[in-house]
Amino acid sequence: MILRRVGEMGRFSVMAAVIALFFALHISIGAKAIPVVDVFTALIARDETVFDHIVVWDLRMPRALIAMVVGAALAVSGALMQGITRNPLADPGLLGLLAGASFAVVVGYGLWGSAIVPIMPLVAAGGALAAAALVFWIATAAPGGxxxxxxxxxxxxxxxxxxxxxxxxxxxxxxxxEQLRVWLTGTISGNRMDYMGWCLPWLGLGFLAALAVARQITSLAMGDEVAIGLGVNVAQVKVLSLVAVVSLTASAVTLSGPLGFIGLVIPHAVRLFVGTDYRFVVPYSALVGAAYLLFVDIVARVALAPIEISTGLVTSLLGAPFFVWLVRAKL
Incomplete structure (x- = not known):
């Protein structure tokens, strides 16, 4: 038990160090490079008279925080979907949730314009839920279920x-x-911290629900009958998981637009070093997802510098080959 706790502390420390490194690099890199030492100085002792400090606090740190939140939300959503459905290919993008949330936001924006912002997470959640229900209905009606x-x-x-x-x-x-054109490709650019306030309750609800059902999802991997025999309320677990997935996906889409493959790639990567116990898969998916999207957004900014490409294009370029490999390996 002691050795296991020491191992967990070691893994957590490594992930914390990786996130801190990527966070510092994310803020440091840009049209105007800022030394990492100056980044830490700005974070610890902000000086309004220093231009670099203003850049760090008002422009780059909000973008880094949003990248971390979105990466964590989509990675946890993918982990929950794969666990509940016992489908290694489950992902908010591949099962239509991202498209449904984006469609609902576009329709809402067309009807109400910028007035939709306060309820954008709710609108996106409705679209994601409707798309998921439609996908499962179509799949269930197909031969073989x-x-x-x-x-x-x-x-x-x-x-x-x-x-x-x-x-x-x-x-x-x-x-x-026009202003939704770039957002629909999936992007972290632009200061969307004003949206964060509207998304925080949904993010909190999603992460808490995910942690609450993590232990029971491990039992579901053995089948519903076995889980029931172990005392798991299967219906309750699935409802809470659905609440978590929809809340987290809707919040991610609100903040960044549709970013594909994060929910597919990250849970599989996490299982390589923590195993299949969802008490560890869920929190580590959040940590790895946050670090991954920080890294991807750095690549989006420097790959074709000074031109910045949409973060969603990079997640697709990195995730598509993994999806092809997974299809060949699992189907």
């Missing part, structure tokens, strides 16, 4: 359809939807 392959195909079909509708809406009203 909701198998991993039918879920992925149904999710791809729904995502493609909703993406086409979004594109058509943008073409019909390019002027009003």
């Amino acid at each position: 909701a198998r991993p392959l039918t879920l992925i195909l149904a999710g791809a079909a729904i995502s493609a359809f909703l993406s086409a509708v979004i594109a058509a809406v943008q073409l019909l009203d390019q002027e009003n939807f």
Whole structure:
């Protein structure tokens, strides 16, 4: 027991150090490079008369914090979906939740304009939930039921359809939807800290629900019948998991737009060093997801510097090959 706790402390310390490193690099790198030492100085002792301190606090730190929150939210969502469905290919993007949330936000923005901001997480949650329900209904109606392959195909079909509708809406009203064009590719750029306040309750609800069901999800991996025999309330666990996934996905979409493959890649990477116990998979998915999106956003800013590419394009470029490998390995 003592050795296990020491091992956990070691893993946690390593992840904390990695996040701190990527956080410092994320703030340091940009159009104007700021030495890491100056970054720590600005964080510890802010001086309003120093320009670099203003850049750190008002521009770069909000972006880094949003990257961490979004990465953690999507990674935990993917871990929960894979655990509940026992589907290694489950992911908010592949099963249509990201497309549904984005579609709902676009429709809401078209109807109410910027007035939608206070309720954007709620609107995105409704869209994600509706898309998920539609995907599972289609997959269940297919021959053989909701198998991993039918879920992925149904999710791809729904995502493609909703993406086409979004594109058509943008073409019909390019002027009003211009500011959503970059957001729909998935981006951390732009100061969205004003959105964070509206998302915090949803993020808190999602993370708390995920931690509450983590232990029971491990039992569900052995099948519903076995879990019931172990005293697990399967229906309650699935409802709480759905609440967590929808809340976290909606918040992530509100803050950054749709970022694909994070919920697919990170849980599998986490299981390589913590095993299949969801008491560890869930929190470590949050930590690794936060570090991963910090790293990806750094790549998006420096890969074609001085041009910045959308973070969502980088997550897709990195995640697509992993998805192909996973399909070949698991199906």
